[in-house]
């Protein structure tokens with residue numbers, strides 16, 4: 001099964017509107033192919049779609065993450081996850097982010113996508129995390145690519161990213177070869193720790209990558225310093241991980257009503273408030289929230305609907321969050337408050353015991 005069918009997307013002006021609203025004009029849209037119209041088919045025209053700058057291909061601005069959430073052991077209940085994926089797809093979602101590092105997440109995605117008959121309509125973003133037998137050896141990267149394709153039931157991966165910049169030079173060179181021979185369509189690098197952004201920034205500034213995946217949320221805004229401006233300058237797409245700070249943002253707004261002004265940008269829930277703030281940044285192509293809960297999925301994919309905030313509104317949203325007492329402590333709170341996972345990653349993350 002080949003990759004995402006780019007003709008099954010629609011034209012959208014959200015990036016243009018966001019640029020205008022942020023006072024950046026439309027110069028950034030002048031690059032050839034940046035806004036490309038395709039036949040309006042599978043995705044309704046009024047959803048927030050964003051172009052991948054390198055090609056102009058459009059993707060929906062809300063994707064789906066799979067870390068921990070889709071890592072389920074064989075034999076364990078998984079029907080709720082199939083439902084999450086169906087609601088995601090039916091709501092217009094196409095971009096799914098996964099990694100061999102996420103235990104059995106790739107297996108779950110490949111399984112559900114095949115059962116739902118949507119494998120070829122997804123924009124699959126995956127990752128490589130390997131070293132080699134010697135410096136510069138890419139044989140392990142090749143093995144990991146092959147295994148990911150088997151698990152996802154795809155003979156082409158839409159986006160391959162070097163995970164957490166591990167062995168970046170060798171892996172990026174290998175990914176360039178795979179792009180040339182059609183095994184992947186885009187290359188990227190991912191990280192979730194701002195303390196590593198200085199290592200990712202040069203790759204973005206040189207324009208080596210098609211995608212940079214970083215953590216960016218109301219509470220973690222360091223990507224604004226180098227990564228997002230460089231992405232705009234070099235036409236690098238940006239995928240945003242941890243948009244909810246691993247559910248910690250929900251903890252600090254628990255019991256608090258949305259501000260009245262949220263209705264002006266079509267936000268009915270806190271999740272939509274958090275997501276719309278992210279995807280309205282002109283450099284951001286999509287955010288990839290993760291969930292195990294079908295109701296939460298319906299909520300998250302709802303952020304594709306309605307208006308996006310302009311710069312003034314984004315500032316207002318941030319100011320509102322900054323007035324919440326625990327806001328500046330979000331990144332230090334324990335991840336996934338109140339949640340438990342039972343996949344192979346959880347099993348593998350137990351601490352080594354002391355020697356006797």
Ligand SMILES: NC(=O)c1ccc[n+]([C@@H]2O[C@H](COP(=O)([O-])OP(=O)(O)OC[C@H]3O[C@@H](n4cnc5c(N)ncnc54)[C@H](OP(=O)(O)O)[C@@H]3O)[C@@H](O)[C@H]2O)c1
Nearest residue numbers: 065066067190192241242243244245246271289290291292
């Ligand atoms: N490359 C990297 O270094 C890296 C690092 C981290 C993450 N990522 C990628 O980014 C994705 C997203 O990040 P993440 O999974 O770490 O965290 P996240 O998306 O910020 O948060 C996920 C958590 O939010 C909760 N949630 C989701 N929607 C909700 C809603 N509408 N209402 C209330 N709670 C909601 C989920 O709980 P429920 O299950 O109860 O909904 C889940 O525990 C990952 O899955 C992964 O694909 C990449």
